């Protein structure tokens with residue numbers, strides 16, 4: 426069975442991009458299947474830093490086919506900028522990238538709706554979106570009537586359909602914005618769309634058929650998760666989530682590849698917790714620990730540059746995410762950021778209204794009242810960014826990583842000690858060795 430998935434187990438930015446880039450070596454096809462330009466995935470190699478948004482992180486390697494599948498929402502202008510940015514730095518994109526004709530397009534009205542509506546409908550508390558039109562585009566997809574897919578750009582009725590949608594969107598935007606609303610210009614949007622259509626034409630394909638052929642032919646696929654499991658629209662910290670199934674549950678629906686083809690799910694965690702945007706974060710820390718994590722981890726958003734909120738590792742949340750996403754093994758990233766702290770804490774349970782639980786609450790109000798129960802572990806002061814083997818890590822770092830594995834009930838197979846490809850330690854079993862999909866699961870906590 427040919428599929429490996431890399432899934433974030435927190436609220437995004439777990440360093441999925443770094444891991445995908447490394448794992449690409451053992452795969453032939455890398456697939457982005459959900460989210461859009463809200464994602465910012467970083468790969469650092471040979472002193473160069475690459476920030477990828479819609480294009481799979483596998484694009485940096487030769488001989489790889491990168492697929493943007495139908496579950497992705499695609500802003501054509503930003504997608505073209507990303508292609509040109511890569512080509513400008515000498516990365517070959519032509520012939521390596523396939524783009525689903527089913528992907529829904531982000532238009533200027535989606536960006537406007539995102540700007541106008543965030544914060545106004547959730548009791549005044551903003552979701553703090555990335556402003557990339559993600560929620561409004563997925564809303565139109567589910568609503569169907571005003572949705573436009575990439576394949577529509579090439580159909581004869583496109584100009585008429587666009588004119589109808591722009592007329593409706595102008596009415597909606599002026600109702601929301603009042604007299605100050607700037608009407609969208611249908612002619613300008615049509616001209617931009619036709620230009621984008623020509624630029625993207627060589628990449629457009631039926632990626633669902635391509636991927637189904639690929640799995641049936643036994644080709645090795647790597648699915649690159651975007652966002653994190655706790656931002657999943659159905660099973661995350663709703664309403665402070667993104668608008669897609671960003672947990673492992675979304676791989677099949679977003680790509681069109683049934684779950685039976687997926688053999689190995691790697692759950693990615695930071696060695697601590699971060700979140701950008703609104704919503705509860707039970708283990709959040711201010712001075713001094715939160716500031717240490719933000720500064721040492723350079724915790725500023727890849728997409729929006731917002732400072733990320735930082736806190737201790739939350740094993741209750743990450744364990745829930747690992748179970749939800751069907752995780753076989755774990756990668757613990759940014760371990761080096763913890764160097765210099767005397768004491769490390771891991772949240773092992775919550776206290777909600779005086780009752781202790783290891784279950785992650787399904788309702789946001791309960792999560793807001795959750796008081797973390799911490800376990801304390803000794804820290805280390807050594808700089809570990811040069812470590813390349815498990816044995817080169819201080820004993821306390823090894824103990825900390827092992828404890829994360831125990832609490833999440835899965836083996837930790839990778840530890841990362843710096844942003845560069847080379848700053849990676851393979852633990853226990855070889856990263857190329859698949860984990861049996863029938864591996865025993867840890868019993869559910871109470």
Ligand code: GDP
Nearest residue numbers: 438439440441442465466467759841842843844
């Ligand atoms: P993604 O969205 O999950 O791909 O993660 P991001 O790229 O948004 O954020 C992860 C950040 O951590 C990036 O700036 C990476 O270059 C950086 N990074 C990745 N692994 C490590 C690590 O082990 N140590 C440190 N210090 N930084 C890392």
Ligand code: IMO
Nearest residue numbers: 437438463464465553554555651652667701702
């Ligand atoms: P990667 O793939 C971190 C967060 C936003 C906001 C919420 C909804 O880089 O891990 P949206 O624009 O999706 O409607 O915003 O989700 N968010 C992310 N946080 N990493 C991401 O992606 C994110 N994508 C969305 O900050 O709280």
Ligand code: MG
Nearest residue numbers: 438465466727
């Ligand atoms: Mg990111």
